[in-house]
Amino acid sequence: SAVISQKPSRDICQRGTSLTIQCQVDSQVTMMFWYRQQPGQSLTLIATANQGSEATYESGFVIDKFPISRPNLTFSTLTVSNMSPEDSSIYLCSGAGGTEAFFGQGTRLTVV
Amino acid sequence: GDSVTQMEGPVTLSEEAFLTINCTYTATGYPSLFWYVQYPGEGLQLLLKATKADDKGSNKGFEATYRKETTSFHLEKGSVQVSDSAVYFCALRSGNTPLVFGKGTRLSVIA
Numbered sequence: 001s002a003v004i005s006q007k008p009s010r011d012i013c014q015r016g017t018s019l020t021i022q023c024q025v026d027s028q029v030t031m032m033f034w035y036r037q038q039p040g041q042s043l044t045l046i047a048t049a050n051q052g053s054e055a056t057y058e059s060g061f062v063i064d065k066f067p068i069s070r071p072n073l074t075f076s077t078l079t080v081s082n083m084s085p086e087d088s089s090i091y092l093c094s095g096a097g098g099t100e101a102f103f104g105q106g107t108r109l110t111v112v
Numbered sequence: 113g114d115s116v117t118q119m120e121g122p123v124t125l126s127e128e129a130f131l132t133i134n135c136t137y138t139a140t141g142y143p144s145l146f147w148y149v150q151y152p153g154e155g156l157q158l159l160l161k162a163t164k165a166d167d168k169g170s171n172k173g174f175e176a177t178y179r180k181e182t183t184s185f186h187l188e189k190g191s192v193q194v195s196d197s198a199v200y201f202c203a204l205r206s207g208n209t210p211l212v213f214g215k216g217t218r219l220s221v222i223a
């Protein structure tokens with residue numbers, strides 16, 4: 001399966017600032033997704049990153065808060081905007097081709 | 113919509129004990145089924161998968177069989193080790209849709 005490099009692996013940010021998380025896949029993938037995992041919880045889908053067009057957001061997530069880019073089939077970014085302590089979480093990107101989906105190592109974000 | 117239900121944790125076992133983590137699913141089509149594992153402080157790793165009914169996925173001593181008649185994909189291991197301590201997620205995927213995850217089951221194995 002493909003390998004996803006996600007960075008940063010962790011960050012501590014001030015409230016009101018923004019953080020951009022990057023994911024680079026070592027091969028082209030059809031689909032890329034962004035998830036949030038709050039402490040001790042399962043994964044919640046934020047959005048599907050569409051190559052060359054606007055991302056498709058799940059209920060409860062909006063583009064102004066979580067803008068996503070996917071300029072090509074191997075790269076995507078997620079920005080967490082105007083952060084508050086409630087945004088403290090692990091953010092994971094996922095790539096999928098065929099039946100299998102694989103994940104980056106995650107970004108552990110703490111907002112203070 | 114599609115959904116996954118897995119047994120609540122945490123599960124605490126002694127080393128060499130038998131492990132079962134139950135997982136059932138609801139899906140309109142014929143999804144692929146997965147078990148992912150998350151070790152402390154790490155991302156998700158695919159543990160095993162099955163793509164059609166009666167398939168058995170296996171890896172690192174873990175097994176799960178795709179049971180269409182009971183819509184289940186229970187994870188089993190005959191003899192757990194301390195190094196198996198992690199959170200285990202059952203998931204399904206239909207076509208090109210995103211993975212749908214269960215809530216996760218935390219396993220602690222004590223020596």
